[in-house]
Amino acid sequence: MIAIGSTLRRLAPDRAAPDDxxxxxxxxxxxxxxxxxxxxxxxxxxxxxxxxxxxxxxxxxxxxxxxxxxxxxxxxxxxxxxxxxxxxxxxxxxxxxxxxxxxxxxxxxxxxxxxxxxxxxxxxxxxxxxxxxxxxxxxxxxxxxxxxxxxxxxxxxxxxxxxxxxxxxxxxxxxxxxxxxxxxxxxxxxxxxxxxxxxxxxxxxxxxQAAEETHIVRMGLLASGAAHELGTPLATLDVILNDWRRMPALAHNAELLDEIEDMRAEVRRCKAIVTGILLSAGEARGDAPVVTTVAVFLDEVVADRRGARPVGVIAYENGFGEDQPIVSDTGLKQVIATVIDNAIDASPHWVGVTASREADALVIAVADDGPGFAPEMLANFGKPYSSTKGRPGGGLGLFLVVNVVRKLGGAVVASNRPGGGAIVTLTLPLAALAIGKAREDVG
Structure with missing residues (x-):
């Protein structure tokens, strides 16, 4: 889920009168x-x-x-x-x-x-x-x-x-x-x-756009509520697993201890996801937007995806040129991570990520070597529940990505590569990422 709380703040802006x-x-x-x-x-x-x-x-x-x-x-x-x-x-x-x-x-x-x-x-x-x-x-x-x-x-x-x-x-x-x-x-x-x-x-x-934003509000409220509800049972599981690790009956069983450690790692990962949701909803104060650079920001996103997802190769090339300070937060990282995750789902053996500068914008292209987008998918790209994965709720990730980038004044373009596979290009205005720019625009 992407920057839910910021989304909720942005979905009730002072809209101007209909364009005259x-x-x-x-x-x-x-x-x-x-x-x-x-x-x-x-x-x-x-x-x-x-x-x-x-x-x-x-x-x-x-x-x-x-x-x-x-x-x-x-x-x-x-x-x-x-x-x-x-x-x-x-x-x-x-x-x-x-x-x-x-x-x-x-x-x-x-x-x-x-x-x-x-x-x-x-x-x-x-x-x-x-x-x-x-x-x-x-x-x-x-x-x-x-x-x-x-x-x-x-x-x-x-x-x-x-x-x-x-x-x-x-x-x-x-x-x-x-x-x-x-x-x-x-x-x-x-x-x-x-x-x-x-x-x-x-x-x-x-x-x-108003209908889509209303949909985001509903999803944001649902995700925030679910994160609150999941926090307590996850904390309980963490405590129980820690107690099991110290029990005499299990302390001398190396195989069970390894499984317990794996379970604890997965619980901690779930807790981190829940914390990220609450952070994006503006309900956690420990990880505010930070000043970084384009290179460091993209390096962190790609490294995080390499560690979190099983993928053969993530070919990463940063051709942005001179490094530039920007403001980054969890929501902005999740926007790019969602696109990379979708590419990994379509092409687990290879994903290409390139960054470049065009005029005053950061352009990030994520390519894969999968089957590509179907014509109906391209026609409905970025709309809720438009997905080829065949599971309930599919397509919400790209729907949120398109809305987040649009609110930053950018654009998301999807197409099929001539040699096979698909490519999704995100164009982010540097002015929207500059130091001093309120990160409430994200989401």
Whole structure:
């Protein structure tokens, strides 16, 4: 069991609110879309007023454009802050855009202006970006604006009053409006939809991580309770075996004495395992995290595995380079020991352990010469009860390893070797192991 107590402390962190990255990205997309709207309106107003000779109220229309520019400037300043973006902000921005469009249409013919159908773009954006209540509210606002423009608008006055010319301009304007709507929907709505999907994927990952951490809490409580319960009978067995060793009837039987010593050694080993569990749970104070170096730390882990497990060869190579001080504790050692033990189970005659440095990370690769990982095992690597050993509770070791390394900011990658066997690579950021770094992050 790996750093149970530290795990319990880490499983109730102050989680931030759901990532607002998608909302911020969508606000940036709205800024870009608004710049396009401002530029398009300037070109359209200039073309209609100067090119077609249609009189337009330039001053109020320019004021509406200035309001859009001011909103964009305020939004850019807002995005520089670290405050999370919200659904209400997106709704207010889209509502402002709809109101600005309604203002421009009121000043230029109302619903007879072919660009009145740009309200559909606002509704589409709201359906993609907003929560249900705000999307419906934006739809209601757009419908209200469109309905109001039917009866209230400033009519366009064509030079000479040629109605056929007005109809021709209306058809051409509808074509431009349709093309503009289609381009903007295909471009910006697709981008915003991708941002929403990325957010949903991150939330799904967070839910999965929360479920895994809840599982670790349950295992931690079970292991800690079992360790407490086992402590007393193990101590009793140790005392009884020690008394047997001194009994006159057994003291002169060398064969029985050897067996008693073997039993005492196994009891002491069980007691050491129980002590390690309690230590990892934060209930033993005698073995605090210690300052060591990468070389010494790895040498101790490999030496411990060589002494504890029957294995033909553990080929160990430390290519880390310059030695570096780190903070080590029992939990961190057990993470690596678990991976080595799994390799020994798969390949008792040979296991390879190599250490290297990549950028600012310690990379530990544990290879074996066994049958390798099955495809379904690779697909579910690190998930609880994903194991090929066929015994109850199998797969929990790697599940805990993956979670411990992830909490340190690292990663665990499993793959099959081209020549046969498997390899598990642990990447541990040196910053997480540095002196002064709280070891509560382990587990």
């Amino acid at each position: 990255g998608a909302t911020r990205k969508n606000m940036q997309q709205l800024v870009q879309l608004r710049w396009i709207a401002v530029f398009g309106q300037i070109v359209t107003i200039a073309t209609v007023h100067s090119g077609f000779g249609i009189a337009l109220p330039l001053a109020p229309m320019a004021a509406a454009l200035a309001a859009l520019v001011a909103l964009n400037a305020a939004t850019l300043l807002r995005l520089k802050t670290r405050a999370p973006a919200t659904n209400v902000e997106l709704f207010l921005q889209l509502a402002f855009d709809a109101a600005a469009l309604a203002t421009q249409l009121y000043l230029s013919g109302g619903v007879t202006n072919p660009f009145a159908f740009l309200f559909l773009l606002q509704v589409t954006l709201g359906a993609v970006l907003l929560e249900a209540w705000s999307a419906w509210a934006l739809l209601a606002l757009a419908v209200a604006c469109f309905a109001g423009l039917v009866g209230f608008h400033r009519p366009l006055e064509l030079p000479g009053g040629d109605e056929s010319e007005l109809f021709r301009l209306h058809i051409e304007g509808m074509f431009v409006c349709f093309a503009l709507d289609a381009i903007l929907v295909a471009t910006f709505v697709a981008r915003m939809g991708r941002n929403v999907r990325e957010r949903d994927a991150r939330l799904a990952d967070l839910r999965q």
